[in-house]
Amino acid sequence: MGILLKEVSFGYGDKRILDKVSLAVREKEHIGILGCSGGGKSTLLKLLSGLYTVKEGYCEVEGETKPEGIRKQVAMVMQTPGVFPLSIRENITCGHPISEEKVWEAVQAAQLEEWVRSLPEGLDSLVEERGSNLSGGQAQRIAIARAIAKDAPVVLLDEPTSALDGETADALLRAMEPLTKGKTVIHVTHREETIQGYDRILVLREGKLFEKESL
């Protein structure tokens, strides 16, 4: 089993965001989750990525139940790319011993190769604070390359194209194909067209998860 959630509830203070959510995702299954803003989509991903600890219910990701273990099993691309003011290489490897070849593979898969090769310092070019010297698409591609380089069995996508214009968003979705191929994927979004072709589409409404067909 890739991911297993059993009656997971979560909230901030008195406000309940997720209410007894249950979900079973097979290995390599692609799940799209639709929902409006504030519906709990991002909270669900934070639980699945081990950023939040499940206090009510049960959560298992690739056989791991503790947040530290879960974090090792997932790679995530968020709405804001979250780039570090370090070199492109460090942004991709995050300081882990990843070979040059693997880094270039990730760069190529994220469709960054042409741009990186055009830079005088290549992979060692510095990214400025908050990615101010990058376009939104370039920053997000670096985030994708980082996720590819991690090579985790589970990929979580938190509206990665929502801050981009239509053309860039389409190109980015294509760049994400190598990231999601052969992985268990949970993609939360409010735009259904970005999760076309997924194995299952679920809807998160008022803290509860439904199969789209059942609505």
Next chain:
Amino acid sequence: MRRVFQLFQNRKRAVCFTLLCCMGSVLSSLFWNKELAVLIDRVQEGNGLYREGVVRCSIYLIWAALFHGGMQFLSAYTGEYAVHDLRMSLAKVTMKREYGEVARENGSEPVSVLQNEMEDINRYVSENLFTLCTTVISFILTLLFLLTQNVRLTIFYLLPVAGLALYTTVSGKVIYRYTKIEQEQQKKMNGITGVLLNVFPIVRIFEAERLLEKRYQSRIAGWNDAVVAQERVKARLMSVSGMLSCIPLVLLMSAGGSMILKGSLSIGTLYAFVNLSGNVSGVMINISVHLANFRRFCGNLERVRECLQEKGDWDHGDFTERG
């Protein structure tokens, strides 16, 4: 300079009264010193105090107290109202804008920069601007006073001050360069802290804590080196400056002393010189600091003006409404 006049154009009367009080306060100090010189000379000649002298001293003391108090009050009042006018002008320009535009900018970096500029203007106006006016007035009037007392002694003790002023200017520039490096390093260090908060989830998921910690440590080390270099240079240059600043006084005492021995200068006048010399030499030595602060203030005003012009119109804003 135009921007400074613009800032105070609604408070012309208050500015005039403040400047008059500054002049009155400086004049009272000069007359007081003149009277002290006469008293010292009389005592040195073996004559006692005289009634007119005591009455004049009392008048000067009351005069000084009144004008100094008035100056303090008026400078604070004028400064506060001038900055208030500027704030109100900014508020009016903001009120005229679209709600969405204002809401988008709320809490953003340009707004925070603008607030910092306003804070700097407020601080300079309340702490430095009228002090600078008093210093300039005091410099001019004291120099004229000293020249009327003894031209040779005045020129003799002020000549090396020009060299000192040059040294202060050059050392100020060197310190400024180091300060800028230190500020840049601090900005980089703060940048990493800001980034840590911003990308915290990514750091956790991709286990980048060690990488960022390493980078943060290297930035702290960079900042630490910059601070040490800055303080070292500052200490060296300032200690030399402190030593050199004694030269005018030494010259004044030696030249004044020999003039007294020759009978061309009285002890009372030398006392007045020693008492007032700082009003002239101090300003000359620190002229670069005063100018740098004033230029920074003008820069703050200019940036606020640019911001107001972008969002409204400074030249047709609140500043001209009260005339």
